[in-house]
Amino acid sequence: MLKTYMVDGDKGGIGKTMVSRIIADTFIKKENGLPDAKVICFDADHTNPDFCGNGGYVQDDSIFSIGLVNLDDPDNWMEMMSTVEPYLEMAETEEVRIIISLPATIQRAFTTGSEVVGQAMEMLNAIPVWVVGDTEDSVTQLEKRYEIMPRRFEHGIVVLNQKFGNRDKFIHWNGSDIQKEIIGSGDWIETTIPVLGAATARRLGRTPFHVAESTRIGFRGEKLGLGDLIAVKAFRNVATADMACVEKMGE
Numbered sequence: 497m498l499k500t501y502m503v504d505g506d507k508g509g510i511g512k513t514m515v516s517r518i519i520a521d522t523f524i525k526k527e528n529g530l531p532d533a534k535v536i537c538f539d540a541d542h543t544n545p546d547f548c549g550n551g552g553y554v555q556d557d558s559i560f561s562i563g564l565v566n567l568d569d570p571d572n573w574m575e576m577m578s579t580v581e582p583y584l585e586m587a588e589t590e591e592v593r594i595i596i597s598l599p600a601t602i603q604r605a606f607t608t609g610s611e612v613v614g615q616a617m618e619m620l621n622a623i624p625v626w627v628v629g630d631t632e633d634s635v636t637q638l639e640k641r642y643e644i645m646p647r648r649f650e651h652g653i654v655v656l657n658q659k660f661g662n663r664d665k666f667i668h669w670n671g672s673d674i675q676k677e678i679i680g681s682g683d684w685i686e687t688t689i690p691v692l693g694a695a696t697a698r699r700l701g702r703t704p705f706h707v708a709e710s711t712r713i714g715f716r717g718e719k720l721g722l723g724d725l726i727a728v729k730a731f732r733n734v735a736t737a738d739m740a741c742v743e744k745m746g747e
Contacts, residue, residue, distance in 0.1 A: 498587035499746040500594040500620035501653075505627035506637035508600045511657035511689065513547050515627050516597035518689055518735045519742055521705045523593050524558045525732065528740035533591035534560040536583060538576075540567045541599035548597075551702035551715065558706055568601050570609020573616040584619065594620065603637070610644050617648045623745045624652035630660040632668045639674045651745055654679065656688045663688070685741050690734045696720075696727040705732050 503516045516537070522528070523535045537559060539548035546552055548562045555561055561583075565576050583592050605613055616622075624641070628634045642649045654675075656666055669675055678684040692700070700708055701715025708728050712720045720728070 498584060498592045498594070498621050499743075500596065500617075500622045501625050501742060502596050502598060502617070502622050503625045503627065504598045504602065504641070505629065506600070506631065506633040507629070508541075508544070510629040510634070511627050511655075511659065512597055513541075514657070514692075515625060515655050515689060515739075516547050516595050517553075517705065518739050519595050519625070520553065520559070521732060522736040522739045522742065524706050525736050528737055530740060530743050531591045533593040534583075534586065536560050536580075536592065536594045537562045538565050538594065538596040539563070540565050540596055540602070542566045542568075543599065543601075546702050549702070553704050556707075559704075565596075567596075567598065567605055570605050570612040573605065573609070573613055577616055577619060580620070603640075606641060606644055614645055614648050617645075621746050622648065623742070624649055625655060625742070626652060627655045627657055628666060628669050629657060630666065630668070635668045635672050635674060642674065642678070650683060652678070652684045653742055653745060654684055654686045655739075656686065658688050659691045685744065687738050687741050689738060690731060692731045693727050696724045696731075699724055700728065 501519050503512045505512045520535055520537055523530055523533050526532055537548050537553045539545040545564055548564060553559055553562050563579065566572050586592055626638050656663060679686050699714045699718055699720060703714050705728060708714055708720060712725055714720045
């Protein structure tokens with residue numbers, strides 16, 4: 497079976513890359529009842545590919561494949577579908593999970609090419625993952641996605657990035673009409689991601705969590721200290737447990 501997690505949000509810096517990394521890591525760890533799946537990572541942020549760009553995720557024993565794509569133009573979605581066609585065939589007999597980190601500029605593709613994008617999302621069994629920050633745009637942009645493509649956004653996951661504070665700090669999201677509609681109906685799931693300490697995050701850089709834990713090597717080959725290793729392990733345990741709910745979608 498194939499499931500594709502499309503990690504989206506209203507702007508850069510909101511935490512889309514971090515959420516993408518956590519979803520990938522959740523399937524890499526194979527804990528919390530998740531299946532043994534082929535993990536495939538795509539970075540669509542062509543201006544700052546910090547998910548699969550230099551120093552980020554690479555093909556290894558845990559990651560089946562990676563790729564860089566530009567999805568700002570609807571025509572590029574069809575090109576991506578040609579790229580992923582072998583994975584669609586693979587998913588007929590194996591569990592396959594694709595994670596796509598979308599850029600802040602993706603809005604154009606949704607507004608000008610909703611039919612093409614919608615067909616691609618259907619073939620990918622795409623599950624929207626919306627990262628909420630502390631601005632009103634985090635809510636209004638999700639509303640626009642929902643209005644433009646109601647069928648493709650019928651189910652999904654909202655992630656509250658706790659670097660902006662605890663749940664009660666999300667004043668624009670809490671009690672909003674869109675929250676009441678999609679969370680209240682049970683069609684979407686709401687979850688959180690914890691905060692990785694700033695110093696450890698800086699030393700880690702783009703290094704995948706599983707690589708950092710196994711090698712103790714971080715950004716630009718910097719050796720991670722014991723404190724960093726403990727922080728990474730603790731973060732992985734909490735973050736992947738919180739994110740395991742993604743598997744509930746797309747059945």
